[in-house]
Amino acid sequence: MTRVFNFSPGPATLPEPVLRQAAAEMLDWHGTGMSVMEMSHRGKEFISIHAEAEADLRELMGIPANYKVLFMQGGAIGENAIVPMNLIGRGGKADYVVTGDWSKKSQKEAKTFGTVNVAASGEAGKFTSIPKQSEWKLDPEAAYVHICSNETIGGVQFHWTPETGNVPLVADMSSDILSRPIDVSKYGLIYAGAQKNMGPSGLTIVIVREDLMGHALPITPSAFNYQLQAENDSMFNTPPTYAIYIVGLVLKHFKAMGGMAAIEAHNKAKAKVLYDYLDASSFYKNPVNPADRSLMNVPFKLKDDALDEAFLKGAQAKGMIQLKGHRSVGGMRASIYNAMSIEGVQALVAYMKEFEAKNG
Ligand code: PMP
Numbered sequence: 001m002t003r004v005f006n007f008s009p010g011p012a013t014l015p016e017p018v019l020r021q022a023a024a025e026m027l028d029w030h031g032t033g034m035s036v037m038e039m040s041h042r043g044k045e046f047i048s049i050h051a052e053a054e055a056d057l058r059e060l061m062g063i064p065a066n067y068k069v070l071f072m073q074g075g076a077i078g079e080n081a082i083v084p085m086n087l088i089g090r091g092g093k094a095d096y097v098v099t100g101d102w103s104k105k106s107q108k109e110a111k112t113f114g115t116v117n118v119a120a121s122g123e124a125g126k127f128t129s130i131p132k133q134s135e136w137k138l139d140p141e142a143a144y145v146h147i148c149s150n151e152t153i154g155g156v157q158f159h160w161t162p163e164t165g166n167v168p169l170v171a172d173m174s175s176d177i178l179s180r181p182i183d184v185s186k187y188g189l190i191y192a193g194a195q196k197n198m199g200p201s202g203l204t205i206v207i208v209r210e211d212l213m214g215h216a217l218p219i220t221p222s223a224f225n226y227q228l229q230a231e232n233d234s235m236f237n238t239p240p241t242y243a244i245y246i247v248g249l250v251l252k253h254f255k256a257m258g259g260m261a262a263i264e265a266h267n268k269a270k271a272k273v274l275y276d277y278l279d280a281s282s283f284y285k286n287p288v289n290p291a292d293r294s295l296m297n298v299p300f301k302l303k304d305d306a307l308d309e310a311f312l313k314g315a316q317a318k319g320m321i322q323l324k325g326h327r328s329v330g331g332m333r334a335s336i337y338n339a340m341s342i343e344g345v346q347a348l349v350a351y352m353k354e355f356e357a358k359n360g
Helices: 016-024 043-059 075-087 101-110 226-231 243-258 258-280 307-317 342-359
Strands: 065-071 093-098 115-121 145-148 169-172 189-193 205-208 297-302 332-335
Touching: 016 243, 043 065, 043 243, 043 258, 043 342, 065 226, 075 169, 075 189, 075 205, 075 226, 093 101, 101 115, 101 145, 101 169, 205 226, 205 258, 243 258, 258 297, 258 342, 297 307, 307 342
Parallel strands: 093 115, 093 145, 145 169, 169 189
Antiparallel strands: 065 205, 189 205, 297 332
16 A cells, blocks of 8 residues: 655645554444444544543643533534624624735625625735734724634735734634644634645534624524534534544644654644745745735745646656646646655655756
8 A cells, every 4th residue: 555645735734653553443443333423423432532621622722611612513604604693793893914815715605694894804915924013904893803823825824913912813723723822712613624734624623702692693503503512512413423532542643753843843844845846946936925825825936836736747647646736827836734744845845856956
């Protein structure tokens, strides 16, 4: 068996030991004679899996006791509506900081549910940098301020936490959750689809400060009502049980890697290998302001777009896949989440050098 180096932005590569363990437990989880997929979500076996995943997430991220962890469905695009439905009721207005395609989508969807103010936007600069907070036009009466901590398409990432005073900060962390230590208490709500850094698609994690719940608009579907989900331990409807199980295994793996500080160091080391080479080369170019570069998603262009296809084909032949950039920006993108090894990044850079030497 040969595993590829998978640079997909998501669903993305997962830690191999996790996949092996899931395979070993597929038919008979811990002597129960059944797969996790076949278990009742209300049975004691699954309840223990669910509780352990939540406890490990709380430990890894240092989630304070006054925050609920919800395991939901609908993905981050679902949350683009679910967040305003649950939070905008406190005053009817929200601020959005637009730093790329994903936060732009969030902002657009929120308009259905209330008054949306774009407090800052990086669009004039083609989303290659994060607008400085001194330029943001925040409304002190907004129900919340929404950001996307890491723009998966453009490859820009917040390396600082905005100060929003008494207005709760809401972050779409789909593509950088669990990639570095963060101070959860600085946020009112964090949400993330699982399929990049945590596990399979189908599961959305929501971490919400308790006092923000209970203001859902009357149109909010019950399954998407944070308060109802919190009261029912995320079991108001059947949760995505297998995805929760895999995320639980991934969290144990992250703990074994040494937790968030060790993982951040690993991610920084990997990203440095790639950015150092990109900056030294005149053949490849990353357009992002160095201070705002993502450690997770690294877009780059070749000197000549006409070479893109040959680049991708050559990479594929060497077992490196999913390097094509998003259709809206073109070029290439290497997604290097926690589960991507430094060997994977080194192999990519070695191939890029070889390709440059042939075509430069
Ligand atoms: N937000 C961000 C930052 C993302 O990267 C993605 C997925 N690429 C989404 C939202 C949308 O996620 P989903 O398709 O799971 O709803």
